[in-house]
Amino acid sequence: MTIPRPQIARIFDDGDASLVDVIDNLLNRGVVLNADVILALAGVDLVYLRLSALLCAADRVLPPER
């Protein structure tokens, strides 16, 4: 059965979001889009890397050798 578009919008309008739903939906669920990397082995998440914090040449971070 196809529901007309205005009725679809009303389906969602009926929802009264509690803060727990809002937090769960937006912070725990949803597509993770940012270019962060989770290194996993055998289905277990091991290391989480935030690329935006790491894209930096090593010689800009490490002190120069004497």
Added chain:
Amino acid sequence: MSAFYVFALTGQAAPPLRHANRRIEFVKVAGVHAAVERVGRRPPVSEAALRTQHEIVIKIAGAVDAILPVRFGALVDSRELEAVVSMRLGSIRKTLELVAGRVQMTVRIFASRDANPERDESRPRAGGGAAYLEERRRQAAAVPTGDAAEISRAVRGLVADERVHSGDGRVKWMLYHLIDRSALPEYRRAVAPFESSNVAISGPWPPFAFVPDLWS
């Protein structure tokens, strides 16, 4: 190159939406669409910002058949968005097909107030990496029992998909059901007998819990 704050990936475009002085437009990305706002920075996390984004995602869901909501804070440049979506286009398209015309209902099952809310001491305490990984493993392996199993059985014929997460402390179980929009009345009748002070049912929501993992 533009900076996009991304609210959702969608199966189709819709006319631009306005919400609270914000303009959300649909841009084509690698064969699907993204509902975005052109902004220069991500909003700081606050209850108001979360509520506003939730309202916007619901508005987008009312305008398209298939939506994959994006987690809070997704500010990306257009090239990065194109690259991420292209990399997992097959998985994104498959999930868009699954969620088309469907909504999410959320069931939370709480521990009885009489029950001891103390956490299971056999589980590692939160805080360390090992504890986090152990929690992820435990949640992923969750098989519903008690009320959760009964509710799961009661709606089996109505749901297109189900996600089960075991909780800790007050929330024992979280069930996420993906159902046809047209099956909402029947679903509500099926779960109504279970609603109590220990069982909270909310929705319908866009399918937040049924999105693909783009990074594994």
